[in-house]
Amino acid sequence: MIDPLLPHLLDIVSDPASEGLILAGGFGIRLKMERVRTSGLRTLITDVPPARATRDLDFFLSLSLFAHKERGAAVRDLLNRLGYSEYTPNYQFEKPLDSENPERKVRVDLLARPPGPGDGIRVKGPRVKRSGLGLHGRVTPEAFAVENNPTRLDAHGARSDGGRAEASVFVPHPYAWLNMKVKAAHDWLEMERGKIPRKPNSERHVFDVYVLTAMLTEAELDEAAEYAGRYADHAQAADVRRCAIALFGSNSASGTLEAARQCPGRFEGAVFDEAIRRALGIC
Amino acid sequence: MRSAESPTIEPPWTEARLAEELREGGAGLRWIGLRLLDSDVAHGDAPRADGVVEVDWLGRSARFVYEYRASSTPKALETAALQAESYARRTGLLPLVIVPYLSESALRTLEADRVSGVDLSGNGIILAPGMSLWRSGQPNRFREPAAIRNVFRGDSSIIARCFLLRREFQSLTELRQFALDRLHPGRSARSVDAGAVGTPRAEPTAALDEAAYALARRVTVAFDRAALTKGTVSKVVKALAEERIIAREGKASRLVAPGELMDRLRANMPATRRAGIRGRTNLATSEVWNRLGHSDLEYVATGEGSAAHYGLLSGPDCTSLYVDDLEDACKLLKVRPTGVFPNIELFEEDGHTVYFDTRIDGDARWASPVQVWLELSVAGPREREAAEMLATELAKERAEAQM
Numbered sequence: 001m002i003d004p005l006l007p008h009l010l011d012i013v014s015d016p017a018s019e020g021l022i023l024a025g026g027f028g029i030r031l032k033m034e035r036v037r038t039s040g041l042r043t044l045i046t047d048v049p050p051a052r053a054t055r056d057l058d059f060f061l062s063l064s065l066f067a068h069k070e071r072g073a074a075v076r077d078l079l080n081r082l083g084y085s086e087y088t089p090n091y092q093f094e095k096p097l098d099s100e101n102p103e104r105k106v107r108v109d110l111l112a113r114p115p116g117p118g119d120g121i122r123v124k125g126p127r128v129k130r131s132g133l134g135l136h137g138r139v140t141p142e143a144f145a146v147e148n149n150p151t152r153l154d155a156h157g158a159r160s161d162g163g164r165a166e167a168s169v170f171v172p173h174p175y176a177w178l179n180m181k182v183k184a185a186h187d188w189l190e191m192e193r194g195k196i197p198r199k200p201n202s203e204r205h206v207f208d209v210y211v212l213t214a215m216l217t218e219a220e221l222d223e224a225a226e227y228a229g230r231y232a233d234h235a236q237a238a239d240v241r242r243c244a245i246a247l248f249g250s251n252s253a254s255g256t257l258e259a260a261r262q263c264p265g266r267f268e269g270a271v272f273d274e275a276i277r278r279a280l281g282i283c
Numbered sequence: 284m285r286s287a288e289s290p291t292i293e294p295p296w297t298e299a300r301l302a303e304e305l306r307e308g309g310a311g312l313r314w315i316g317l318r319l320l321d322s323d324v325a326h327g328d329a330p331r332a333d334g335v336v337e338v339d340w341l342g343r344s345a346r347f348v349y350e351y352r353a354s355s356t357p358k359a360l361e362t363a364a365l366q367a368e369s370y371a372r373r374t375g376l377l378p379l380v381i382v383p384y385l386s387e388s389a390l391r392t393l394e395a396d397r398v399s400g401v402d403l404s405g406n407g408i409i410l411a412p413g414m415s416l417w418r419s420g421q422p423n424r425f426r427e428p429a430a431i432r433n434v435f436r437g438d439s440s441i442i443a444r445c446f447l448l449r450r451e452f453q454s455l456t457e458l459r460q461f462a463l464d465r466l467h468p469g470r471s472a473r474s475v476d477a478g479a480v481g482t483p484r485a486e487p488t489a490a491l492d493e494a495a496y497a498l499a500r501r502v503t504v505a506f507d508r509a510a511l512t513k514g515t516v517s518k519v520v521k522a523l524a525e526e527r528i529i530a531r532e533g534k535a536s537r538l539v540a541p542g543e544l545m546d547r548l549r550a551n552m553p554a555t556r557r558a559g560i561r562g563r564t565n566l567a568t569s570e571v572w573n574r575l576g577h578s579d580l581e582y583v584a585t586g587e588g589s590a591a592h593y594g595l596l597s598g599p600d601c602t603s604l605y606v607d608d609l610e611d612a613c614k615l616l617k618v619r620p621t622g623v624f625p626n627i628e629l630f631e632e633d634g635h636t637v638y639f640d641t642r643i644d645g646d647a648r649w650a651s652p653v654q655v656w657l658e659l660s661v662a663g664p665r666e667r668e669a670a671e672m673l674a675t676e677l678a679k680e681r682a683e684a685q686m
Contacts, residue, residue, distance in 0.1 A: 044624065
């Protein structure tokens with residue numbers, strides 16, 4: 001895989017301090033697609049459209065990084081050592097993508113699932129935090145399942161210092177990922193309807209929902225259906241199901257049409273519809 | 284209006300039509316500027332040549348005596364060339380053949396025999412002192428005779444397929460029996476096993492049952508024999524010989540161009556399968572075979588679905604079957620239609636072709652290696668590679684079978 005972001009990912013995930021980071025976002029999807037391409041795994045839809053390019057590394061912080069302060073501090077220390085500067089204090093960091101193009105930045109965004117009552121972790125405003133740690137995660141309610149059974153992927157190649165890295169990285173289980181992406185895609189729908197201010201490139205989330213669904217293996221779909229049953233009464237899961245119906249509930253629904261528009265000639269509507277319903281537990 | 288890329292497909296011309304077109308500079312012959320000097324030419328008591336033409340090319344000219352054939356088969360071309368050479372020897376003119384279509388290989392054959400030839404589609408080779416012209420690549424504007432086309436399609440193709448399994452047959456009777464023996468081996472196995480065809484399979488316990496079974500068996504055999512009459516076998520063998528795919532020596536027939544035969548079978552494969560369904564069943568594969576084996580359905584794994592059985596590809600994600608009754612098969616196998624990770628696909632085929640030379644393994648029925656080769660050879664790159672391997676194996680088996 002050749003991607004200018006890969007060396008920066010390897011810088012992070014080849015360091016032991018990265019334990020407890022889960023890579024989501026566009027680059028996580030690219031890595032997963034690479035795994036599908038090279039492994040020959042049977043996926044729901046064979047003709048998976050290529051993943052979009054990105055310059056962001058979106059990491060979910062395991063809540064254990066807040067519970068065990070020294071581990072959270074090691075993550076912050078790692079970012080400092082790699083030369084990242086704060087873009088937004090304690091949860092968005094950036095540095096030049098490469099020395100020849102200092103104006104092009106790679107950005108690391110830190111996120112976290114909402115803590116439960118028993119986790120003993122504080123949420124203040126949009127942030128999950130622990131005082132004195134210097135590491136915050138933007139709280140993401142729809143990521144309630146992100147720490148459940150994440151998928152381990154191999155990542156190898158050259159680090160930014162030229163050294164070879166053979167590492168692994170965790171990405172969310174498709175059930176958790178679909179919940180997050182459906183919610184983000186629903187924000188796009190709300191923008192289209194003029195209910196919230198527009199953000200550029202929001203339609204990409206609709207594409208991501210389709211791609212994540214297309215890349216499902218049979219085992220992943222079965223597991224997702226099991227999670228959907230387990231979270232059937234969860235308020236966020238119910239909200240995501242409602243969002244999914246609004247987006248993809250019929251052939252003429254806005255999300256369905258947008259997904260088809262972004263996958264010209266290879267959109268498999270009926271299969272996508274049946275699978276996403278099963279994965280999210282929509283009756 | 285038709286575009287240049289999609290030429291008119293028309294029946295071959297008659298001799299009279301050719302003469303008329305030559306006089307008027309007909310479509311496929313314009314490139315060479317053939318001029319008709321005489322038609323239906325007599326020379327002593329010898330057979331009459333079809334005509335004499337002149338070719339003018341860059342200030343040079345040459346005269347040819349020509350023989351026309353409305354068929355472009357290798358045999359037709361060969362006899363036309365021999366005839367034209369015979370006229371040429373008697374008349375002192377140069378030999379020329381005219382046929383509806385000359386492929387690259389036909390042009391090369393004519394070149395090797397030093398006989399000129401032009402077709403009605405715009406291809407040709409002209410060989411004369413100080414003149415050597417070659418034109419190829421124009422598509423065939425003429426329809427293959429139906430008799431030839433049909434040899435490679437449907438039930439008739441079974442005879443052609445026999446030659447891929449065994450290179451030589453001593454007589455048409457032997458060839459026909461070879462085909463009949465392999466027409467529905469699954470059904471025959473079941474009949475031997477259970478006494479006859481029936482649903483569900485049951486041992487005949489009463490005289491009435493036995494009579495019904497015997498009648499069903501006789502009807503089945505009659506149905507099979509009707510598909511491959513002696514006349515059909517004879518026509519197919521004649522057409523294959525005409526195409527120089529087999530050679531006939533007395534009553535015997537021997538495959539001489541296996542590559543050509545395979546190409547023709549592949550080119551005449553139906554572009555799409557008949558009605559089908561993809562879905563899921565909760566039955567294990569062994570139970571699928573078991574249920575089919577105990578039903579009166581005709582069934583066999585598709586060629587692609589049999590590839591793993593022959594060790595050509597890894598095991599399929601999906602059991603893929605031909606059945607003669609889609610609705611009954613869906614009920615029997617409890618198939619729920621879905622595109623989400625289907626584990627079974629069924630295609631309705633009530634003819635004989637896909638069931639020919641079925642290989643039996645308990646209740647499982649695997650497609651003939653020929654059917655496997657055909658399906659793989661028109662699929663993806665990995666499958667086509669597997670088809671190449673299988674073609675080599677088939678050739679080895681044919682050679683061994685004759686030893």
